[in-house]
Amino acid sequence: MPGAEIYGGHMISRSLLVAIVLAPLLGAIIAGLFGRRVGRAGAHTVTILGVGASCVMSAWVLWQLVGQGAAPFNENIYTWFQVGGLEANVGFMVDKLTAMMMVVVTFVSLLVHIYTIGYMHEDPGYQRFFSYISLFTFSMLMLVMSNNFLQLFFGWEAVGLVSYLLIGFWFKKPTAVFANLKAFLVNRVGDFGFLLGIAGVVLMFGSLDYGVVFANAPTIANMNMSIIDGYEWSVPTVICILLFIGAMGKSAQVPLHVWLPDSMEGPTPISALIHAATMVTAGIFMVARMSPLFELSQTALNFVLFIGATTAFWTGLIGIVQNDIKRVVAYSTLSQLGYMTVALGVSAYSAAVYHLMTHAFFKALLFLGAGSVIIAMHHEQDMRKMGGLKKYMPITYWTMLLGTLALVATPFFSGFYSKDTIIEAAHLASERAGWIGTYGYWAVLLGAFVTSFYSFRLLYLTFHGKERFRQTADSHARDAHGPHGQETHHEPLDDDGHGHHGHAHQHEPHESPWVVTVPLILLAIPSVLIGYFTAGPMLFGTDWTGHHEQLPFFLGAIDLAAANDVMATLKAEVWHGPAQFALHGLQSPAFWLAFGGFVLATVMYWWKPALAARARHMFAWPVRVLENKYGFDTLWITGFAGGSVQMGKVSRAIDTHVIDGAAVNGSASLVGLVARLARRLQSGFLYHYAFAMILGLIVLLALLIRTLN
8 A cells, every 4th residue: 555654564454344344244134134043142142243353353453553553544345336437436444533433333332232131131122133233333334434425424324224223123112113203304304414515525526535535625625606696605614514414413413403312212222322432423423534624614613613512501401300310311412412513613623533432431331320220220210219229239330420420521530531621622712713612612611510410410319318219119019909909900111111010019129230230340441541541642642641742643534724723732731641631620610610510419419309399499490491402392393393294284285175176176177067068059959050050140240240340
């Protein structure tokens, strides 16, 4: 490969990359098509082996790039079609950005596969579920490894399709069916913009290949196009905003965020897979990959910054009033995706993808931990019916505590290095971006308080305080018997709509089995440690100690305009190694705001729980606004979807009454009427015809006389 000597002569094997992609696909095919033959054990074995092999090979590729100086891989594997000068290929672009994503996706997916053995062990769709999650992993790998826009779009749509199948996995559950349709349709809105953006790329560059487009990106920097007569638009701005609309759908940015909380209707392993390392981060990865285009338009970057800031703060507030344990974590995901988008908007692309990586570990940990709680609570998800679980579930509690400390950006934890860097970058860029920059900075800064408050609220309601599940069990027991002690059959339902016998007399909660707790422990380790050892190389271009310079980690993968390089400024001002950076963070306003959120949650939900009810009553109107999610669900369901239904009814009425009734049936009726009248003139009597001839002659003579006069 040209230039390989610069990288020490090491080259990544093409067959290795093909194997990484195909291993999960093979497992999905075997589990999906031959599930009955291989059985439950065969289904989870073959999919875990496929994803596990893919994870090991992905780690080897990353090591080749980082540790052995291998050259980035960019080759076409197969030509799909060629029309004129436009060629579509299946190919891979694997640099450090891609390799990092490959490792994160496969590692989290592997742990989710293992966790699923325990979580779904009684589900009748066991084999089908493993097939879906393995297929999801294949789709995500195709997306991140692509070297052209068409393959990117294939992976983009494939993860959307499989997420539709997974969110609605319990297809007999009406809320799950509604949620997967909602996710599918909202993503179609974003994908339409994405497709238009790709069309703009083809129009301007005549190619779908990343290499060709990025190399020629400067040629469109000053080009304009007329979409509406009389109005000129910057070509880079139009293309980038259209591409970002696609990211707004996949990465759940306001106002296309409404599908993500409802996707909690799917099984918990899917919540972790979709919201941690895969689908929702696809948009963040895509914008980082398209940095050569986005750097050409400050307007597009400001748009990205505004949308990200709005998502980071305002959706986080909704998490404060949620009582479903999974939905709290879901709104946390929305908020953190907003942080990543803010980083993209201030050109801190490395900070965005770094937060993507750290967030994948601790968010997967929190989702899987929530699932462990749900298992122990016999599929109860309302935190108001929990409490006091710490002594029953110590592993789940301590791992979730570590994940929470990472989420709220506690110094020395992995989330601190990524999240604090984004806040600092937003602060530095606030002057360049005007009022939007100022808005972005305050949104991510105040978001630190909000994140801390709802995160510790979750911990206190779930693991501390009174054991409210005993009261729930007693009420179930009372409801389960009639007035004379006879047993009734008002049995609660679990997530898949099936009853669980014995809930009225449920046993005490207990720790989950090892297939659930081991993934929690394995995710807790990077949630605590990975930031300390990787912030220097991946963010600031130093070794992990911060004392020795080295090439930027994403060199060649992310392109930056020199004027937008906030990370270089941060490196000069605040980076003196991971320990000093963490100590500096103890003095930052973000830390003290997060500490304030912790204190307020401690007072309201642990020390004096009565304050929570009083505060809810005092702030009834803001709470109602947050519970209604600012009316976005109403806007989408009643407004856009309902409006479309009404338009359909109007169209049907026009079709029925105007087109069918008046035009088609009306013209036929008119012909029939004329025929009936004409038929009466054909009486068959000679004197009728003679009389008609005389009348006609009189009329003709009258016209002739009038003309002559």
